[in-house]
Amino acid sequence: MGKGVRTLRNRACIHWTSLRAVEPPEMIDYRPMSAAASIVVESLRIRRGGVVVLDDLALSVASGKVTGLLGPSGSGKTTLMRAIVGVQIVESGTITVLGEPAGTPSLRWKVGYMTQNPAVYGDLTVRENLRYFGHILDAPPTNVEEVLETVDMTSFGDRVVNRLSGGQRARVSLATALIGSPELLVLDEPTVGLDPVLRRDLWKAFNELAAQGKTLLVSSHVMDEADHCDDLLLLRDGKLVTTGTPAEVRAQSGKQDLDEAFLVLINEEVE
């Protein structure tokens, strides 16, 4: 029994290291123009319930970085993320994800998605939830414990999800997105409702994932989280207000505080 477990763990290790060794050169050498971007959105227009939510949106998300998708609630962040993972009806425009049109079946293996409301089975335990998602993605069994550790939920693994607090449930939902070691992570407000210590730890985990070569698109309406990101996209009323690194955004607005910087940029747009 013990031997079997060890073999599986070894196999998982090989799986991880080989992924790390192979991927980055491919990304750099192949197709120089678009290879640096994991997501490219062009003239995207989306209507939800008769209302235009995104209009003529164009943006790109760099590979191997943490990109923050920021903006007030109702600015279209969730709609954009749903479109990127291929579950949103798109009126016009194109979205290219990892070199393929968004929604292509093969992308479902490579893109991890965390919905805004925890989409997990409340009547299952944390581990049962993760094992189910792991089975679908054909992830090695050890992957469950790895993602549990990333979201700091190992000690709650055998708890039924319905008995967990809101913040814990959100972390389970995040764990389901991490399972299968996807290349691209699309996380819709993963840190909302979490305490400051946990938020700091999660951002650290996101940065580590990016350092391993993963691409992360993380939405938030809390501007002070922007400093954890490599790149920022500021959305307002379905339009891109600004983009750049935190330092560039500061320079653009002339404000040191990112919260103020965004207020300045948003107001400029309005006027």
Add this chain to the structure above:
Amino acid sequence: MSFRATFATALRVLKQLRRDPRTIALLLLVPVVLIVLLDQLFHDRRQVFQQIGGPLLGMFPLIAMFLVTSITMLRERVSGTLERLMALPLAKLDVLAGYAIAFAIVAAVQATLVSIVAFGFLGLHTQGPSWAVVLLAISNAVLGMSLGLFVSAFARTEFQAIQFMPAFIFPQILLCGLFTPRAQMAGWLRGVSDALPFTYAYDALHRATALGTFDGRFTLDLTVTVGVTVLALALGASTLRRRTG
């Protein structure tokens, strides 16, 4: 479609059910209590018990699975887990087949238990083999499951889903031939009865229990039951959308 994803889904549905012992108790015990009630009700009229006992036994799983599936699927739609699943490498058929396997297993346990009680303790007789009744009960359960899955697309709340039961199931029970032989029905009622899947499910059970005749009409009954199941599953699959507005 992949066996791994289908099997994982079936296992997941069964695990969810296991966390809900009250529902399991209700699923397994209610049919037993009802058949005992029926036995007592027709204590002095054994003929009636013999006539309706068998078919009813095969119909319980149909009704139970209709309800369970429509509510479970509705929850999956409302809670956002369906949207999450649609973003995963999982075919719609994997979801449906996973549900079908899980509920067929539950139906098999349910039908076996009530059959043991009815045939073993209550003296219910059947002309055909008793396992045929259990098999028909399972196929009816899958029919109920597929119908429940389909109607769940038209319900937005659990209240609505439950109301589909009297709306969808009761008329079929009334017209299937259990209460009044179809030969005695008014012409238009019989026409309606001809168009309802329960009629064929009931007729197959009636032939297996009361007549013991597995003739051409029995084959037709089975064909219609399976055909409607497949049709409802296909329609149900079309209501599972990868992309929504």
